[in-house]
Amino acid sequence: AQTVTQSQPEMSVQEAETVTLSCTYDTSENNYYLFWYKQPPSRQMILVIRQEAYKQQNATENRFSVNFQKAAKSFSLKISDSQLGDTAMYFCAFMKRVEWSSYKLIFGSGTRLLVRP
């Protein structure tokens, strides 16, 4: 069974600074995807960034980037130039890659990020 662990329940960062959220996971699978989702106070689940396990290059989306360490089963999210709108709960999630079927997302417990003005 797969598990996802986020060890930082809450974090705080000054506006315009950089913050890193940690995530580790456990799996025996070789093909899978990793995601970071953002859940603002509206409770909408918003995809921030994704990483395919077979790709060695770390994914980047504007101010968001990941540090994917497959051997260590680590998947951290770095937010650069933090903005007030980044204040939200952030969930790390794992999805197994299967053929012609569907697979569920397994979420970590989340990290609540507060960006201070």
Place this chain on the structure above:
Amino acid sequence: AAGVIQSPRHLIKEKRETATLKCYPIPRHDTVYWYQQGPGQDPQFLISFYEKMQSDKGSIPDRFSAQQFSDYHSELNMSSLELGDSALYFCASKRGSPSYNEQFFGPGTRLTVL
């Protein structure tokens, strides 16, 4: 662009009543997932459907049932509601091919059981 539609957005029920939540996936998405998010918790997978067939099952109580219809919309039926069923219920959809890995989430249905 079209998004996942969930209805109703809010629902208040009494204990032991029945509730039906509906999900309309993005056009051409053949896979639907249901997740339950309790207060202060992460979303927990309930059940999924691919091409109208149940494809995976998680921690869904026996009091709950779901199905996917010919137009790919899905309904989650919840009976004998309990206080602990109060939660935000998300529906997500994606295309079934493994080339498409992103699940698109709807806005959720907030269920309150009194």
